[in-house]
Amino acid sequence: MDEITSVRIDKWLWAVRLFKTRTLAAAACNNGKVKRANASVKASAKVQIGDHLDVPTHDGLYKRHIEVVGLYDKRVGAPIAQAAYADHTSADTLKEAAEKRAANRENRLLRKEGDQGRMTKKQMRDWKKGLQSYKRKQEEEL
Template sequence: MTTAESVRIDKFLWAVRLFKTRSLATEACKKGRVLMDNVTVKSSRTVKAGDVIAVKEPPILKKYEVLRVAEKRMGAKLTSDFIRDVTPADDLEILKLTQIANSMNRQRGLGRPTKKDRRDLEGFFLDGTDDLNDDD
């Protein structure tokens, strides 16, 4: 794991596992989802220790303080040595409530069935087959 004084923001966001790929980090910068000092940044912007990076995660901005910079991707356990989440607790609560509300509003028939949906279907089909197979 190489440390440097400054590194590109897209590379840093990927290295500390905020984005799954560097391409996704670059795309987020292009779309204006990454901010520093309340200004959207290009993916070539350099990051150094002490900077605060904000990443838009609707409906809030998640804020991270850079403790150290790294160029290479690291294990998830090591990220706490490089960044610290400084998002206000109120914003995290809003995000949590939004996620709960969205999960409760899944429309039936859209997306993959849940385990409960599968069990209900199996119960429906298995209950009716016993009556049809009786030849007595």
């Protein structure tokens, strides 16, 4: 079997599970999100062992700084995929991202408990019957 020396970058990002689909990986490359040596790379660019890449996370909170350790052109299992790259992302960046995720989680919980924006049909009927009845129901829920 032939040893792989280079692979398209979009294919490699998908194969090592940094992106869910190859289309998303190609879109990130073509939109300038994936960088090699601080320069944007196209989806068709070749990646080789030893290359250093800056790849955005799925939620876009930070960019991972990774080094290519293994080359795959077909999707592999998670343990093999994690061994295909070395993550050199700084601890400070990871800590900031964890704090942002926690803040986002809190905001989502507050939105669920609080005002949801547009009223549902039931809330609208209650409101039309009398503003006080709608407010009382909200207070009872809290």
